[in-house]
Amino acid sequence: MSEVIELLRRSELFAGLPEEKIEQIISIGRVKRFNAGETIIAEGEPSDEMYIVEEGLVEVLVSEMALPDVAGPSELTPVVQLGRGQVFGEMALVDRGARSATVRCVEDGTTLFVIPREAFWRLCEADHHIGYVVMRNIARDLSFKLRVRNLPRATGA
Amino acid sequence: MIYKVSYVVVGSRHPGAIVNRDTPPVLGEIVELGGDRFEVVEVADLIPPQGDFAYLHVTLRPIARGRRRKG
Secondary structure (H helix, E strand, O other): OHHHHHHHHOOHHHOOOOHHHHHHHHHHOEEEEEOOOOEEEOOOOOOOEEEEEEEOOEEEEEOOOOOOOOOOOOOOEEEEEEOOOOEEOHHHHHHOOOOOOEEEEOOOOEEEEEEEHHHHHHHHHHOHHHHHHHHHHHHHHHHHHHHHHHHHHHHOO | OEEEEEEEEOOOOOOOEEEEEOOOOOOOOEEEEOOEEEEEEEEEEEEEEEOOEEEEEEEEEEEEOOOOOOO
């Protein structure tokens, strides 16, 4: 329990929340472990969970259809790896759309904390402070990812 | 302080990575990502620090191969 609290405290998603509210979030989630090569989520599938990397490394891959400006054959293209403290699947929390990317495990024993969408929304409705802080932090995280994604193009790399 | 670091790899097809670190990256440091080893060649602030978080952009170059990744 204390390890998960520490993980969530050190994840940007829950920055600014006191420990008792982090414990409320922990109560609706669970820990899952994956080995290298396992698919965690698949592009196009329905989405109902968000994930935080507690330990290990995952890789985000998109198809040509999802990322039309990437040249090459119509296959999954790795776009970034995510390590400790990083969040993925958060778009599903916001828009309830299908998965926008495939995420595969890179390192054996990768540990994720999984938060189900509907239970999380209920928690946010019951406690608007949690909802405000998490949505602000999701916006900040998505902004960070957009900036990172735009950097290589800006430098021509 | 927690350092949210975006790694970009030059001279490799590695897609780069985003990782939280307890210590700031430094030039010449060796970083391992999924079994691959890289050297830090550039560190820059991406956006100003906010709360307990610093946001850094780091350029890496590969120094060895030794992939452990499956399929």
